Amino acid sequence: GDSVTQMEGPVTLSEEAFLTINCTYTATGYPSLFWYVQYPGEGLQLLLKATKADDKGSNKGFEATYRKETTSFHLEKGSVQVSDSAVYFCALSGSARQLTFGSGTQLTVLP
Amino acid sequence: DTGVSQNPRHKITKRGQNVTFRCDPISEHNRLYWYRQTLGQGPEFLTYFQNEAQLEKSRLLSDRFSAERPKGSFSTLEIQRTEQGDSAMYLCASSIRRDRGAPGANVLTFGAGSRLTVL
Numbered sequence: 001g002d003s004v005t006q007m008e009g010p011v012t013l014s015e016e017a018f019l020t021i022n023c024t025y026t027a028t029g030y031p032s033l034f035w036y037v038q039y040p041g042e043g044l045q046l047l048l049k050a051t052k053a054d055d056k057g058s059n060k061g062f063e064a065t066y067r068k069e070t071t072s073f074h075l076e077k078g079s080v081q082v083s084d085s086a087v088y089f090c091a092l093s094g095s096a097r098q099l100t101f102g103s104g105t106q107l108t109v110l111p
Numbered sequence: 112d113t114g115v116s117q118n119p120r121h122k123i124t125k126r127g128q129n130v131t132f133r134c135d136p137i138s139e140h141n142r143l144y145w146y147r148q149t150l151g152q153g154p155e156f157l158t159y160f161q162n163e164a165q166l167e168k169s170r171l172l173s174d175r176f177s178a179e180r181p182k183g184s185f186s187t188l189e190i191q192r193t194e195q196g197d198s199a200m201y202l203c204a205s206s207i208r209r210d211r212g213a214p215g216a217n218v219l220t221f222g223a224g225s226r227l228t229v230l
Contacts, residue, residue: 004153032217043115043223044154044202089153093217097167098144099204101153 002027002094006102013080013109021075021105023064023090031094033057033066033073038087038104047075047088080109113137115222117203123228124193131189132225136205143186144219145178146202147171154202160186161208193229200224 007022048057053068090102116135146154162183180186204219
């Protein structure tokens with residue numbers, strides 16, 4: 001079945017540092033890929049998405065490129081801010097109609 | 112705001128009691144999903160509806176769990192004879208079903224969740 005493997009946290013960075021959170025997936029066919037973010041006390045919010053190979057999703061300075069050859073969708077940001085502190089979830093929508101999530105990566109950005 | 116609304120936000124109950132959660136999706140969304148999230152884990156799929164039809168149920172959804180969406184609008188998730196292992200955040204999400212071949216991904220919009228604590 002579909003699965004998502006996500007870099008384990010927690011990740012702690014200083015403000016303005018470079019961020020990478022690794023995500024790889026297993027799925028049949030051509031899934032759509034997503035990153036969701038969960039801020040403390042809030043619901044999951046869509047951060048970005050990509051629907052086909054080599055697509056790059058981007059939002060709020062975050063980027064992720066759909067790499068079919070490596071079955072990866074790593075999240076990157078060039079300069080993180082304290083306000084980026086949250087839990088980040090990689091997810092896919094494949095042959096099944098629901099989303100399959102990774103286990104999440106807690107990011108803490110220190111001033 | 113016309114986002115996904117869930118009630119109650121928090122529920123504390125004693126083992127063996129029944130609880131019910133309600134979800135009001137975005138009005139034009141015809142798909143509705145229930146997920147469960149435990150501490151330190153990603154959301155796990157429970158079930159989903161397209162309009163009023165329950166099209167898929169996870170093996171996680173034991174006989175004690177039942178979900179309904181009687182008029183294709185709001186949905187309820189009931190847990191009977193709660194157990195301590197049921198303690199979790201119950202998330203609802205909604206989306207629009209796209210016609211086959213239509214561009215775009217199935218983007219789910221989530222509510223803030225209903226946190227259940229079973230004592």
